[in-house]
Every structure is written in structure tokens, then in C-alpha cells.
Amino acid sequence: MAPPQDRSPSPLLHLPGAVPAQGLDEGIAWHYGDPVAEQRAAEHRAALVDRSNRDLVAVTGEDRLTWLHSLTSQHLTDLPDGATTAALVLSPTGHVEHHAVVTHHAGTVYLDTEPGAGPALSAFLDGMRFWSKVEVAPVTDLAVLTVAGPRAADLVASIDLGGGFRRVGQDGIDLLVPRRELGAIAAALRSAGAVPAGSWAADALRIPTRRPRWGVDTDEKTIPNEVSWLQTAVHLNKGCYRGQETVARVHNLGRPPRRLVMLNLDGSAGTLPETGDPVTTGAGRTVGRVGTVAQHHELGPIALALVKRAVEPGMPLLAGPIDATVDPDDAVDDADRQTPVSAIDRRAFGQLRRG
Secondary structure, eight states, X not given: XXXXXXXXXXXXXXXXXXXXXXXXXXXXXXXXXXXXXXXXXXXXXXXXXEOTTSEEEEEESTTHHHHHHHHSSSOOTTOOTXXXXXXXXXXXXXXXXXXXXXXXXXXXXXXXXXXXXXXXXXXXXXXXOTTSSOEEEEOOSEEEEEEESTTHXXXXXXXXXXXXXXXXXXXXXXXXXXXXXXXXXXXXHHHHTOEEEOHHHHHHHHGGGTOOOTTTTOOTTOOGGGSTHHHHTOOTTSOOOTTHHHHHHHHHHTOOSEXXXXXXXXXXXXXXXXXXXXXXXXXXXXXXXXXXXXXXXXXXXXXXXXXXXXXXXXXXXXXXXXXXXXXXXXXXXXXXXXXXXXXXXXXXXXXXXXX
């Protein structure tokens, strides 16, 4: 039996001011006493974000890339050593079952997924090996740290990773380091000038980018077309994979049932909605669900939400019990209404007939 994923609290929880996170991010810090300063450090200097609670799965063997290519939404057959991308495992009907950051390093493919999601991903992959020359195993000896900000590259270059390696992440530079060296490497980064930043800061800065977290900003009905994963984790021209028919059909028709937007929340109530709360209209009709919620250092209280395609900025909404509106940047104008790929330009068709 494979060893379980490490769920022990991070050593960074012993840093001054650390307040533990709850829920999915249990085991790391929510903040270190000043979430506003932590966000500013990530934007203007360098911030150290602890992601050691995430699950890692390793795939080895000579068929590792072609095998993963056949099972996931991403084109992986020629992923170079040192490269990083993202991939999804979909259900037969196209719903997202797993999301992973995929890194190819020194003959191993590392799948970096949400806390607690590793065992189910490992079990799925292990059950699909059949005659392929691959091995699947949880990774218990590595942990993820992220250094974000304009000084990140210089700081990372100045320290010893203790046998770990780096990759380009969505929020900065990700470090996959030996778990036993986690505290020492974090201390070296702090000495070099990195400011510890908790999950509050990481979430607050992610919301305006409209990048979802699986299981937080998505639900069991989510298809890739509803979120940014259609651009980042799906290769639309690769061969067959489970769920491809739904992805292709919705892409060609240009009509996903929902879309991921940012909500601006009323901060006067002194409380915020919770992940999973319904998004409703003033008449009480449910039009979506709340995902990540955070207090941004400039934008104030904000959230991600999956809402029905027709919901537009200016429509009065409730996110749980809190007044909310869709951010103006999420307006769907005529140029962005996902014209069906299969749509025919009738004028061109007429010209073709006349020719």
C-alpha cells in the first residue's frame, strides 16, 4: 500500500504572527499578522507563499508522457524536461474530475494537485495503467513553496535548494524542495528578503486574474469551457481523450452554461460570504455559486463566482447574504460573446456560390 500524503502542519506555522488557515488550506498559514503588507510584498518585492499542503503524485516509466497524454486534456507527448503546464482529467461527460500542474523533471512527471486530492488522482491513474510501462506513486518527500514578486528570481538564485528544483509557476517561481529541508530553505529565503505571505494574500491576488482552484471555484458540474482552463489546461487539437466530445461541442457552439467572474462585494456589512454560498438575484433566483472570497488590499472585498452566462455587470445580486455585482471587466460585449466556431459567414458563402 502506498504511504499516505503528509498532512502534518507546516514548520512555517511557527513563524511570528502566523495564524493557521482553516478548511482546504489547513496546515499552512492564513496570514502572518499583516495580510495587506503580504499582498504588497508579492506585488512589489518578494513574498514567500507556503504551499506545502498540496499533494504531489509522481509518474515514472518510459511510457509516462504518451500515457498521460492519452488520459488527460493536455498535449504531453513531447513535454520537454524542465517544462511545466496544466492538465485536466475529465469525466466521460466532460466534467472536471481533477486539475493538476504538470512538471517534467529528470525522468519523472510530477502532478501537483489540491490538498487531499492526491489519493483519488493516484487511484484513478493506477487503475488505468493496463499494459503501459508506467509507475504511479504519491510523493511524500517533496513540498512546494512559491516565491512571488519582481525580486523572486534574484532571491531564488541566491539560495541552495537542497536537492530540490524550480519551475515557472502561475504566481511566481515554484520550488519543489525536500520536505525535511522546508524550514531551512524558507529561513534562507526570508534572510534574502522574502516576506512570508499566507493563503489570504495568495487568494486575494489570484481572484482578479480569474484563475480558479479546483474544488473551491468549481463544482462537480464544471466543464473546462466555463473557466480559464480551456486556455491553460486543454489542447483543443490533440487526439481523443475522455470527455473531449463535450469540450469540443461547447467550444464549437460557443455556449458554455456558466462563466467564472469576479464579484465586487459590499463591505459595509462587516462579514463576507463563504465558499459554496449561492449567488441569487433580488427576486431570489439562484444564478451561481461563490468560490474564493478575500479582502484585497486595493479592491476591497471580492470573490470569484461561477454564474449563468446571461448574468452581467450592473445586475443586483446577493452572494450569500451580501450585496454583490459582477465586475465591469467581466462584461460580455458583442466581440466577446463566443461566436460559435461553426458559424458560417453567409456573405462569404454567397460569394463562393457566385464564383
